[in-house]
Amino acid sequence: MIFIFVMTGLMTGCQTSTTSQSPDLYDQLGQRSGIAVIVEDLLFLIVDDGRINQSFRGVNVEQFHRLLTDQLCELSGGPCHYTGRSMRELHADMAITDTQFNALTENLILAMEQNRVPTGAQNRLLRKLIPLYPDIRNL
Known part of the structure; x- marks a missing residue:
């Protein structure tokens, strides 16, 4: 957790403020197809980590992806709709x-x-994920 906040703080401090002319996060991530590639690459990194x-282990990779x-x-900010279980429910017995x-x-x-993916866009996505931390860690 500390790593996330430190890294986000460091990266955010190096970014200029966003303007209404900057591309939205969904576009900077490459829209749904770009996000799908990022998730696929993430899965390969998970396997090696x-x-x-x-x-x-035992996760349905296709469904997870x-x-x-x-x-x-x-x-x-894309047009997709997450239909999976809540983060708290999904991670309840995992002791992350x-x-x-x-x-x-x-x-x-x-x-x-x-x-x-530009560093600023990475930081913006991480900021959107940080609020999920208590549900994933079941705090």
Whole structure:
């Protein structure tokens, strides 16, 4: 958690304020198709990450990809609608640690960097995800 706030604070401090002329977040992420590619790259990073890959064993990868793509699409202002379970319900029995939460966030950042998402857009998406932290960690 601390990593998220520190990184977001550092990155945000380097950004200029947004104007009405700047592209919206959904467009900067590449719309739904771009978000789907980011999520696909994130899945490959999860598989290679020993800190979190065991938590994803047995997950229906196709469903996970679709739901996370829809969730990020909706959060970024796109026309998608997330139809999955609430974050609290979904993570209730998982006992997610800060290390695991941060590892997934690091991998999301890497996936966005691999897809040349501008740092400002990365920060804007992370700011939209931070409020989900208490539900994912079940605090």
